[in-house]
Amino acid sequence: MTTPASTRKHYITDWDPEDREAWDNGNAKIANRNLIWSVICEHVGFSVWSLFSVLALFMGPTYGISLDQKFVIAATATFFGACLRIPYTQATAKFGGRNWAIFSAIVLLIPTGLTMMLMLNPGDFGFGWFLFVAALTGLGGGNFASSMTNINAFFPQRLKGWALGLNAGGGNIGVPAVQLIGLLVIWLAADRPEIVCAIYLVALALAGVGAAVFMDNLDHQTSSAKAMVDCLKYRDTWLISLLYIGTFGSFIGFGFAFSQVLNISFTANGADKPALAAAQIAWLGPLLGSLARPVGGRLADKVGGGRVTMYCFVAMVASSSILVIAGMSADANNHRIGGAELTGFIVGFILLFLISGVANGSVYKIIPAVFEAKAQANKGLNALGKVTWSRSMSGALIGIAGAFGGLGGVAINLVLRESYKAHKSATTAFWIFLAFYVIAGVVTWWFYARNERSDRALAPESVDSPSASASPAATVT
Template identity: 50%
Template sequence: MTTAAPGRRRWIEDWDPEDEAAWHRGNRRVAHRNLVLSVVSEHLGFSVWSMWSVLVLFMSPRIGLGFSPGQKFLLVVTPTLVGALLRLPYSWAVTRFGGRNWTVFASAVLLVPAGLAAWFVRQPGTPLWVFLLISALAGVGGGNFASSMTNITAFFPQRRQGWALGLNAGGGNLGVAAVQLLGLLVIATAGDTHPAYVVAAYLPLIAVVSLLCALRMDNLAVVRARPGALREAARHRHTWWISLLYVGTFGSFIGYGFAFGLVLQSQFGSTPLQAASYTFLGPLIGSFARPLGGRLADRFGGPRVTLAAFGALAAGTGVLLLASARNSFGLFIGGFTALFVLSGLGNGSTYKMIPWIFARGAGRQVLAGHDATEAFAAARRLSGAAIAIAGAVGALGGVAVNLAFRAAYTGHGPGHGDGTPAYLCFLAFYALCAWVTRAVYLRAERAERTERTEQAAAPAVRTAPAEPSRV
């Protein structure tokens, strides 16, 4: 391992995480240092991205910001959509500017939406369009996830990527719970008329983390030297199958995280304090479940864990339907919390499947006679690009979740006024994802394993020397 220009622009020129000797000699320490800072930066990104799920709980005529439930859902949907759209360019930016350099920028730019929100939530009578613009700017926090995951993938060997990606993403996901917990603290101590306190707490943190990333993170030249990876991954069918599954796991997590407080207010008439008292719990537990999902996938295989997660998500959605029919607040909270945990597990196992899928493809190429180094280098390149695409598409699932809730709670007619229409849609989608996981990855995996065994055995049969006769 060598580095160049260790000052303002620090680059590691030769990085091979699969080299066991180099990994134990010092690469592991470098990878873990970058992982820790990446987690912290991504955590702040998620906090700013999901901040509007908390700020809308404060908005009432008491502070001169009396918006309807439908308008509040728009303020929650907008950053979700922008964050999803930014994930592809953010992932590409790592390959163009370097992981360290882009992480510094991605962290520092969070000051813009946070600073604007801190100012305008204190201005009574501010029109909706101003808040929509500021909430759109908060979408940069959602883009942070893609660049962070693309960068960290390159630091760790394939056998450790389930754990590393799960920890990186789980630490970022904790930002949703952290900002909601902070909102609860503000409401409980200062009341529900001071939303600026929530935002102001993040401004110094963003500045400090940006400085630490500049001083302690590294760029990997091997990541920068891979143009066109996104286009190549977009032509691969598994990229889109995984993206569909990630809509069901991460789309659920981020969509539920953004909407939970508004759902409690709309369906049960919860006060801001009551809503904030419960909204942080699900994202908190679900974030811790994500690394566990990666660990379980490392041990039992991503498809099996993912299939189990979708089956359990469908069951949890059934609990919400029952709770809505009985108007049971306790059962509703329990069912929603279970969905957060299950979506967190599915997040980790689904992302673990990405490097595993492309590594299997590289293994088949090696059996067919291709150069092993080139095949696995291409697999690593495609894994990072597929992670970026799946992350972007999965975040769009969060938009769909919030739009479904908005339609359910603001529509008219039978079934409207509660979330039943939305939950029926979610239930159908979980069933589709479970079918895809089983059909594409469980059954196909067994067939491909048999095929690889036959291909490996066939050359040995043809080239084996004749057994000398023994009498």
Template identity: 50%
Template sequence: MRRGGRWIEHWDPEDERFWQETGERVARRNLVFSVLSEHIGFSVWSLWSVMVLFMGPEYGIDPAGKFFLVAMPTLVGAVLRVPYTFAVALFGGRNWTVLSALLLLVPTGAAALVMEPGTSYTTFLVVSTLAGVGGGNFASSMTNINSFYPLRKKGWALGLNAGGGNVGVPVIQLLGLLVIGTAGAAQPRLVLAVYVPLIVLAAAGAALFMDNLAPVTNDTGAALEAARQPHTWVMALLYIGTFGSFIGYSFAFGLVLQSQFARTPLQAASLTFIGPLLGSLVRPVGGRLADRFGGARITLGNFAAMGLATGVVIHASAVRSLPVFLVGFIALFVLTGLGNGSTYKMIPGIFQAQAVRRGLTGETAAAYGRRLSGASMGLIGAVGALGGLAINLAFRQSFLTAGSGTPAFVAFLFCYAVCGAVTWAVYLRPVARERRAARRGAAGAGAAGTGTGTPGTDGERRPVYAEV
């Protein structure tokens, strides 16, 4: 029986009365502790972007080897996002948050054991791989919070949840800066010592204050249906461009500064945290803008701006100007944060629109949207995180062959152009075309609006994909 153990048997956030009387308070409490756990998960996931700053010449590892150490957690975290998504429905959001938080003790403890000169590169590679468990937390956390909030508030709630988690990247980088600046580059274990009690605190908070939602049941059919939806893979591509860039740049920023601009560990650490911090803080803003103006519109404008910022970075790399490089690179971080918020807002809106196309209404349509959007988030998050792996491998190859990151940035510029074109072609162009057709055709109710629904239904008379 599921009774007890903080299981909630009835949950209907789309019911305004239920939301005001009960739902909002419960959802907010779960959001707070979800953010805490995901925040620490992100810190552990990005642990090795900090550890490599402590690895001086005495460790005997070249820049290409360090980029590979940073890339391995990205790969593992991306793969784990798929099972972590379904773990929420199988074990319950609260229960899984407790367990996944406690799992973070494994990579943290292992790193504390091996972090010293003389340890073999293979050992470092294996231990860095363990940090990938921190990347899985994002998928389970987002899937869980997606179920707590009504569609009209998902952009802000998901943006806040993800943004609070993303802040874990600059926080651990700031801690690394503090340790290097005070105790020196020979004391990496001090960073790890701080996180062990924080992990225990996050697990205890989840156990005491979070809830499981009984209506969110494990649904293999939803996963298979989400995988068959073309929109799942379109959004995965867009998320590669936004989140893949954010996590890839976050992990690589310090190494790029050391390798391309000859910064010392302390100098690199003093700059590394700025971009991830700003990118994390603006993620809820991206969600809020998407709530107001439509995720597709914000996402398209964001990719155009990312292309411009990448052009600045390429120019700065060519003339070896660190100030201009920092301006362009930090602008990229801010834009990835905005794009992360706007793309994740699109996901539940797209599947709500799919429900309308099927002729569903009311709670039936809302339940369909929650079911498929929750299932798709794991796939989208996993593929998006693989973009971070691609970025680190691109940097590794770029420095091996050209001695700088410029070829990698040129490749990223091309990717942003593709993502922008896809956003326009799939989510904005059809709506504009149907608006023109509606204006030509008509008068009366048929000219009230446009959309992508089934002909003759209200779904077709709303620009649902433009508003997602």
């Protein structure tokens, strides 16, 4: 019988998600409760991280921020969010999943409040202030790593693809959510961007309270600095990080840039209110990508993460080809964007969002599968040691890959900025994206898909690779 939330101590010992009997007799309910509030906290964190992707549409000439600077602000938020994923990965082991969820929600009140200050005082704060506050919103990007590491420890191997995909997808919906709220505010009160910030101040308080009441700490969270260092010795860590740059990096990079690209495109198309037109469409891509993420996890559970990811990269090559064709057509017409080119941009980007969402979920199936295979093949570890080592290394790689993926989002914004700056169009950037997806697809096929079987874990390199016999990281007591 589950203890009521009001009387629980919120600290669980001897948690074994692979124990089918315990899982069916109450552990599944506990894990799902923690998953729900993990999703909520991560969701709000993503929204705060993405604030400037929306507020850039409100920032007219009175703010003194140029188009070029808006891309830099977006890249700054993305960069700090990516870097913070490394320490956030370790935070659940040191402080507890519940405790860190509470802190990570409440601390976001600071950048949200400062963002409100900037938007209430157009022209009073310079570009440096915007960079500083954008960097602080990166705290919301760090939430992803701690949330994923925490949920990874709650669920059994057979359900990790679904659970991690749902957790990530629910968090990612924070991007279209804040864009929809921004659209509503633009529609009802175009001169009141601070309303968006006020809504999220309330949402953060509710998320923090919910985490305190309903979430739990586990005694065997094992992510640590040692595990992250050991993880870097494996070839798979670098390969999976590359793949995650192409999947999550695409999602978050386009999530920050899509509204600005649309704004520029609608302006070149002659729209009367380009910012409103951009806001009406910008949310759709991130929403579809977020909803597709658990689908990718579920497909990967059934047919293999490598196969699903490879097919996704093939589809992303085709989607980015649409952008290239539309961009070249506009360039040939003196950068004038007609209806056909505008449709090509919208369709190409939305397809990239959707497919990258599926691939986000499928890549996260590869991570625990790789280290589970290595652990089972390591004769130097006993049964408990294998479980602990696999969980520790998977959690470490989640943080590392998440950080690299966020840096991919930085690259997307900077590449787009340079393309617009040098050529007054994004076509060069689209060519670069296409080439990267080709490389990522080949890597996925060679290392993970060509010999993959859906009924066994992936292990593209020898289990005798560096540190496979290292002792497991210390657990929280």
